[in-house]
Amino acid sequence: MWWPGILVQVSLFRAFHEKEVQAKGRLTRNQFFLIAFMCSFAYYVFPGYLFPMLTSLSWLCWVFPKSVLAQQLGSGLHGLGVGAFSFDWSTVSSYLGSPLASPWFATANLAAGFFLIMYVITPLAYWLDIYKAKTFPIFSDGLFTSSGQKYNISSIIDSSFHLDVEAYERNGPVYLSTFFAFTYGVGFASLAATVVHVCLFHGRDIWELSKSALQSKLDVHTRLMQRYKRVPDWWFILILSVTIAAAIFACEYYNEELQLPWWGVLLACGLAFFYTLPVGIIAATTNQRPTLNILTEYIIGYLYPGRPVANICFKVYGFISMKQAVTFLQDFKLGHYMKIPPQAMFTAQIAGTVIAAVVHLGTAWWMMNTIPNICNTTFLPSNSPWRCPSDRVFYDASVIWGLIGPRRIFGDLGIYSSINWFFLAGAVAPLLVWLGQKAYPDRQWIKLINMPVLIGATVQMPPATAVNYTCWIVVGFLFNNLIYRYHRAWWRRHNYVLSAALDAGLAFMGVLLYLSLGFQDINLDWWGSHLDMCPLASCPTAQGIHVEGCPVF
Structure with missing residues (x-):
């Protein structure tokens, strides 16, 4: 087919694999x-x-x-x-x-x-x-008051960098542009659609491949790779154990700064583990990756509200870990096709990760100390390359989900509680496509409808x-x-x-x-x-x- x-x-x-042949002209x-x-x-x-x-x-x-x-x-x-x-x-x-x-x-x-x-x-x-859409910009990632002015976040943060509930009640609730609010709804629906879509359309394949792996049924590429030494399982287990232990130690030892308790690290790792397979399948078949950031923010925001830094840390350990896992698998897949020895691939990936971490940290420290007003759009001209759209969205998300908390925005105390219905809509959408495919098997175009991609089309907006x-x-x-x-x-x-x-x-x-x-x-x-x-x-x-x-x- x-x-x-x-x-x-x-x-x-x-x-x-194709041999390069130099044709005339x-x-x-x-x-x-x-x-x-x-x-x-x-x-x-x-x-x-x-x-x-x-x-x-x-x-x-x-x-x-x-x-x-x-x-x-x-x-x-x-x-x-x-x-x-x-x-x-x-x-x-x-x-x-x-x-x-x-x-x-x-x-x-x-x-x-x-x-x-x-x-x-x-x-x-x-x-x-x-949601009073005309009071705010039609497209914006900003946080606003009910009168359309930018919200003064510093006025609702206490000395320990937690939410000052009394100050928040005096200032009134935070409003979002309607597009920004719907973006979160789209994120809810996309994640629900991802799980349901993978179960319906790829569940049997996952089960058959799992059985064949246990029975040592190898395809041609895996048989060719058998001549190389494989990466021992204990290498992965050792790195996983060391990194989780280091994360727990950092969160406990620097708890006043990072705010995230030890159980938050384990919960984030569990979410990353659960979503790596469905997100990886969508990425492998469409080259588009559903994002886990909204779900991680939502969960820790409910469990541990009023702590923006904890929200950021939980998102990093959950969403970024899953994203890096999919990238790691993607690299291994290319190495598998190119017949690169697995241990050489593993060594290159670990070395690259360490080098990238050091370079990123050093670059960020250098830029923040040498570029005035970096990411501060109040003082930067409109054509400045240092407006940091992704970082500003990251910051706004930490305020929405971490400082104020989802209950005061998307819960029973919030304005946007109806956005939670997007979870149900996202779960039902792939089921409708699956039923349509079963009802009309001769219509091939139905099989091309991919609800995780279609529903999650705008999850990158903003900052995109x-x-x-x-x-x-x-x-x-x-x-x-x-x-x-x-x-x-x-x-x-x-x-x-x-x-x-x-x-x-x-x-x-x-x-x-x-x-x-x-x-x-x-x-x-x-x-x-x-x-x-x-x-x-x-x-x-x-x-x-x-x-x-x-x-x-």
Whole structure:
């Protein structure tokens, strides 16, 4: 039976195993990679330094410079991104990964989910004023008061960095933009859909493969790998035991700073262990990963409210552990196909992990001590590269789930309690697809509907923006549908090579620009340096709401 992911596997196996033959007048893969790399490297100087506006071209904002509605619709960074586009590969690939590496059916599911949420549900919710939507920006990750002003978080934190309940009651509840609130609902539904989908569509395969593994039934790749020494189980057990013990020690010894008790570490590890298999299956078949961060925040927020740092730590030990586990398995899978000795793979992964941890920690410490106002959008210009969208969302989440707690926002004391119905909707959706497949087995398109991907299409938003998605979808369909259909031979030889070259060129030029110009604070200031140019996109439209720089309706 034909399966949409087969085109990805065919190209991958060709890249790993097909002998490179130099045909007359045709480039080898290495030559193609070098040319594409140099082009990507040279081009990124434009969106990366000379012409940053290429990051998001929102033409509706230029046509209607004084219309709030037009800028809400057209802004690629602060609105719905209608007509917005980008000529910056970092915009295309920064949140969803390379669209060239995604099978077309997964791209179609993600596109359907994005258009449903972004262009149907969000506008309806906003113009029906659900959850006082018009009082806040149509697209924002900020926290607001009931009057549409930014919430002063520092006023509700006591000296021990816990929630000051009396101050919170005086200031009133925290409000979210309606899109941000629905984003959490989408996250709830996606996680429920992931478990149900894997059980319904892959449960039998998991059971059969588990039995065959116990009976030592080996496929051809595993038989070829038998000539190498395998990684002993005790290596994994030792690292697991040491890291869990170190995490528990850190949380107990530095409990005043980290706030997380020892049982929180064990619970987080249990969640990571449970979700690694279903998330790994979705990632393997669609190249999209459901995220566990919302569930980890929700659970510890209920069990241990009023402690934002504990919430962050629990999310790291739960969500990040699961994410790294899937990445670890992905690397081992590639090593398995390329016939790399398992012990060499294991050693390289451990060494890479240690090096990455040291480099990340050192870089973060250096940047926070050398770059003034890093991540502080109050003092940074709009075109600053140090606005840290992902870190700001991470911080806001720690406030929502850790400091204030889900009960005061999504529970019986909160405004957004009905968002919990998304759990049920997510669990039912894959069941409907499964029943439809059983009822109409001759309709092959039903099997291509992947509810975890479709429902969870916008889980990266924010910090991802509309232009990140629209460009990713367009490029994905262009390469994995049109080019694959009409230039299949070229696609098989060069698709993944081109993806790697674009990523590499961008990375090298980005580092070069910072070390040579950004580190010396040498910047250009002209109209092409300003991103988006949609200053009214974040304005509220409710009557009588006063926000600086916005008209009052």
